[in-house]
Amino acid sequence: MSEPLSKAMLTIDRDLLGQNLAPARADSLAAEVRRLNETVRAHADRHLDFFDEPASFLSELRRQAWQRTSSDDR
Amino acid sequence: MATDVLRRSLTEAIGLLEAGAVTSRELAEQVIDAAERWQPHINAFIAIEADELRLAADAADRRRSVNRTIGRLDGVPLAFKDMFDRPGRNASMGSTLLSDRIAKTPATAFARLSDQGALWAGPLNMAECVASPSGHNPHFGPVRNPWNVKHTAAGSSGGSGAAVAAQIVYGALGSDTGGSIRLPASVNGVVGVKPTYGRVSRAGSAPRAPSLDTVGPLARTARDCALLLDAMAGTDPTDPTTWQAPLEPALPLIGMDLSSVRLGSSSTEPFDSCEADVARAADDACAALAGLCAGRIDRVLPDMNVLYALADTIAKTEAAALHARFMRERADEYSAFVYTRTEVGFHLPPQRYFEALALRARVLGEFSARVFDGIDVLAIPVMPVCVPTLEATDAATPDAINQVLGRMTAFTRPFNYLGLPAVSLPCGFDGQGLPIGLQLIGRPFSEPLLLALAHQYQMVTGWHERSPAPPGKAHRTSMPVTFTRSKGA
Numbered sequence: 001m002s003e004p005l006s007k008a009m010l011t012i013d014r015d016l017l018g019q020n021l022a023p024a025r026a027d028s029l030a031a032e033v034r035r036l037n038e039t040v041r042a043h044a045d046r047h048l049d050f051f052d053e054p055a056s057f058l059s060e061l062r063r064q065a066w067q068r069t070s071s072d073d074r
Numbered sequence: 075m076a077t078d079v080l081r082r083s084l085t086e087a088i089g090l091l092e093a094g095a096v097t098s099r100e101l102a103e104q105v106i107d108a109a110e111r112w113q114p115h116i117n118a119f120i121a122i123e124a125d126e127l128r129l130a131a132d133a134a135d136r137r138r139s140v141n142r143t144i145g146r147l148d149g150v151p152l153a154f155k156d157m158f159d160r161p162g163r164n165a166s167m168g169s170t171l172l173s174d175r176i177a178k179t180p181a182t183a184f185a186r187l188s189d190q191g192a193l194w195a196g197p198l199n200m201a202e203c204v205a206s207p208s209g210h211n212p213h214f215g216p217v218r219n220p221w222n223v224k225h226t227a228a229g230s231s232g233g234s235g236a237a238v239a240a241q242i243v244y245g246a247l248g249s250d251t252g253g254s255i256r257l258p259a260s261v262n263g264v265v266g267v268k269p270t271y272g273r274v275s276r277a278g279s280a281p282r283a284p285s286l287d288t289v290g291p292l293a294r295t296a297r298d299c300a301l302l303l304d305a306m307a308g309t310d311p312t313d314p315t316t317w318q319a320p321l322e323p324a325l326p327l328i329g330m331d332l333s334s335v336r337l338g339s340s341s342t343e344p345f346d347s348c349e350a351d352v353a354r355a356a357d358d359a360c361a362a363l364a365g366l367c368a369g370r371i372d373r374v375l376p377d378m379n380v381l382y383a384l385a386d387t388i389a390k391t392e393a394a395a396l397h398a399r400f401m402r403e404r405a406d407e408y409s410a411f412v413y414t415r416t417e418v419g420f421h422l423p424p425q426r427y428f429e430a431l432a433l434r435a436r437v438l439g440e441f442s443a444r445v446f447d448g449i450d451v452l453a454i455p456v457m458p459v460c461v462p463t464l465e466a467t468d469a470a471t472p473d474a475i476n477q478v479l480g481r482m483t484a485f486t487r488p489f490n491y492l493g494l495p496a497v498s499l500p501c502g503f504d505g506q507g508l509p510i511g512l513q514l515i516g517r518p519f520s521e522p523l524l525l526a527l528a529h530q531y532q533m534v535t536g537w538h539e540r541s542p543a544p545p546g547k548a549h550r551t552s553m554p555v556t557f558t559r560s561k562g563a
Contacts, residue, residue, distance in 0.1 A: 025414060028473045033421045036390070039383035044429035047436060054431035057438065058315065061272060061493050064442045066520030068322055 075100050080108055081541065084150060084244035084298035091138065091149050098138070098149030098193065102131035105151040105195050108242045115545045116218040116227065118237040120156045120166060123196040127151060130193045137191075147305065148191025154247040155231050156197035157204060157280035158184040167280040168200040168211050168230070170407050171400050181278025182313065183247060183289045183306040190305045195243050198233030204249065204282040205393070205412045206230060207257045207482050208467035208475060212409040216464050219261060220542040221508050225461045228261045228482070230254040230282075234292045235262035239509075241541055245293035245302050251282040252389060253456075253486025255290050256498035260456035260511025263500040263540065265528060266292040267299050268486075270518045271493035272317045274303070275310035283392035285431065286385060286490040294538055296499065296528035300324035303521060317519070327522040328529045335367035335527065338449030342374050344484065348458040355502030355510040356455045359531070363453055366530045371449055376441055381488030384430045384437065388491070391427040394419025411475055430491075438492050446517055451527055456511035457482050460504040489515055497524045500537040509537075 076095045079087060090096040106124045113119055134149035143149075156166045159177030166172060180188065188194075199217045201208065209226030210216045217232035219225040220240040227236040231248030235258025238246050248255040250268040259266025267290040274289045281287055291302035304323045310316045339345075339360045348356065364370035393416050394401075405413065445452060459481050467478055489496050494515055501512040514524045532538050 029414070029418060029421065032418050032476075036383050036387050036418070036422060037426055039380060040387050040426045040430055043380050043384070044426075044433060048429055048433055049436065052432040052436055054428070054434065056435040057431070057493065058272065060435035060438050061270065061518040062317065064438065064446075064518050066322075066517040066523060068327070068522070 080104050080241045083295045084293055084301060085295070087150055087244055088146065098131035098134040099128065101149065101151055102127045102193065105243060108240070109195060109237075111545050112220065112237075112240045112242055115223055116220050116236045116240060117215050118199055118217055118227070118233040118240065118242065119153070119195075120197045120199050120214055120233070123194065127193055127195055134191060134193060143191060145190030145305075146301065147187060149193060150191070151193045151195050151243050152187065152245050152247070152302075153195045153198050153234070153237050153243045154184060155200045155234050155249060157200060157249060158247060159278035160184065165197070165280060166214075167204060168202045168214065170213055171203070171404060172280070177278065179278065182275035182310045183279065185278075186306045187247070187302065198231075198237055198246060200233055201230030201254070202409055202412045203397070203416075204230045204251065204254065204280055205415055207253055207479055208411075209464060210411075210468055216468075218464065219461065219508065221263065222506065224463050224465075225508055226261065226464050226467050228257040228461075231258045231266075231292065235259055235264060235266070238262070238264045238292050238294060239542060241294075245291055245298055247306075248290060248292050249276075249279055249282075250288045250290060250486075250490065251286045252385065252490055253483045255288075255292060256456050256486050256496060256511065256513060257482060259292050259498040260500075261461040261509060263509030263511075263537065264292055264294050265296050265299050265500070265538065266290065266498045267303055267521060267525070268489070268496045268498075269303065269307065269521060270495040271490075272315050273307050273321060273495070273519060273521065275306075275308075275313040275316050277310055277312035281392075281396060283389040285388050285392060288490070296497065296525045296532055297325070297328050299497070300328055300522070300525045300529075303525070321519060322522050324522040324525045327526045330526045332367045332527055332530055335451060335523065336449045337363050337367050337370045338373040338445065338452045339370060340373050340375050340452075340454060342372075344378055344458065345375075345454060348455055349460050349504075351460055351502075351504035352455050352458060352510055355504075356453070356512055359501035359512045359535075360453050362535060363527065363531055366527065366534065367451075373445055373449065373452065375445060376437075378484065378488050381437070381491055382484065384433065385487045385491035387422060387426050387430040389487075390416070390419035391422055392419070415476070434491065434493075438494075441492055442517065450516065450520075451524060452515040454485055454513050454515070456485060456498050456513050458484055460506065460510070461508040485513065489513075494518060495521045495524060497521070497528050499528045499531065501535075502537060503540075
């Protein structure tokens with residue numbers, strides 16, 4: 001999302017929760033959402049492969065697993 | 075009865091029980107007395123279950139008297155963060171949201187320690203909804219740091235860190251989604267283990283962000299943590315993320331030869347911006363560690379801010395999804411801080427959440443290739459800052475608090491995203507006499523190596539042997555003291 005999040009959008013989402021949002025909080029909430037949104041999107045644009053998928057994380061943990069070597073023995 | 079039994083380590087307490095130098099009932103009475111003395115000062119417990127502990131201790135003594143102990147931990151009092159299920163009981167999660175929920179089966183980690191004979195002194199105080207390292211809880215009151223009650227015991231496992239540091243119990247159960255074991259371990263001056271994602275079952279523990287949540291132990295020594303970790307780790311059919319193969323236990327490798335282990339540290343951004351006391355203590359600790367293994371190599375780490383944002387995106391999205399119904403229907407039961415901290419997740423685009431998850435394997439692979447090529451263990455501070463006061467973590471606005479808490483978790487949250495194991499251990503004290511912690515981070519499932527190195531460090535330094543002054547006595551002076559023993563002692 002290249003445009004900054006608007007207060008209107010936050011208000012719409014907020015209405016779904018049935019709560020009222022103080023204007024000061026809307027600004028800081030928008031800033032936090034924008035920061036996360038832009039940081040993750042930029043990283044994904046550079047590094048995410050079309051075939052990457054979430055389930056491969058557990059496989060990668062196992063693939064990278066530490067193995068004790070003989071020199072680690074007492 | 076042996077004197078000062080609560081000053082001993084878990085391992086030593088087991089030895090005293092096995093030698094008949096102390097009974098479980100005697101230990102239980104000491105624990106109850108210490109818990110009641112400390113409670114008005116640090117508020118570590120949500121409940122001290124004295125009668126149940128006495129009954130369980132008597133049963134353990136009867137088993138021991140006929141040589142029928144049920145496990146290594148038989149008769150040893152521990153405590154647990156109040157987020158682990160016990161049959162017929164309520165686990166508060168530091169909130170009122172679950173007050174009507176009665177568990178049917180025990181949390182796996184809790185059950186495995188119980189199966190080894192562990193006794194329980196009671197549920198420990200924690201952050202509301204497992205949501206914050208601040209140390210505050212609007213429902214049960216703040217957990218105070220036993221080294222200085224004006225300072226935070228951190229969180230979310232604040233009661234666990236404080237109770238172990240105050241020498242009330244020998245160890246405690248905690249959980250870590252963004253630093254919630256390592257931060258309380260660090261600020262209270264004890265050892266804490268955030269295990270590899272998948273080493274310890276989370277079944278029966280209250281979730282915050284299931285893709286990041288881990289369960290682990292806090293104790294005063296690395297050896298004790300190894301003992302507790304081994305007891306609770308392993309495959310669990312009720313948590314499909316647990317590794318479906320035998321795991322190398324940690325305890326047998328305590329004392330292993332570390333001369334070929336390669337240590338890495340980092341002095342580049344953001345680690346060059348630590349407060350002076352933290353930087354000094356971490357540097358001294360790295361020098362001591364380097365002397366125990368094959369030297370020290372400086373590493374430039376990937377952008378920690380990106381790793382943090384990836385973790386935070388997952389944490390906030392999953393927490394928002396988990397709490398959506400409660401937030402719609404019972405918003406008044408949340409503190410303003412936890413509510414606002416969680417609501418961010420409602421506004422993040424779903425594609426960011428998917429990207430953060432989908433990138434995870436690639437980022438882990440690249441991190442391992444870049445950082446662990448040439449080193450076995452990475453040592454960095456747990457926090458870039460000294461222990462904040464409770465006042466500093468309870469500022470007037472949620473945004474102000476978030477700034478403080480963001481700094482506290484800057485070096486911990488990225489490793490939940492990577493799923494890597496991290497051991498927090500005490501490495502000194504700041505100018506105000508509050509503990510400083512160092513993290514040892516390794517490849518997935520390298521907890522045995524990390525704990526072996528932490529143990530050797532504790533053998534040549536004495537930070538873990540210092541303890542806060544009991545209630546009513548002046549707290550100990552702030553000047554750090556280096557204890558030196560011969561290597562390998």
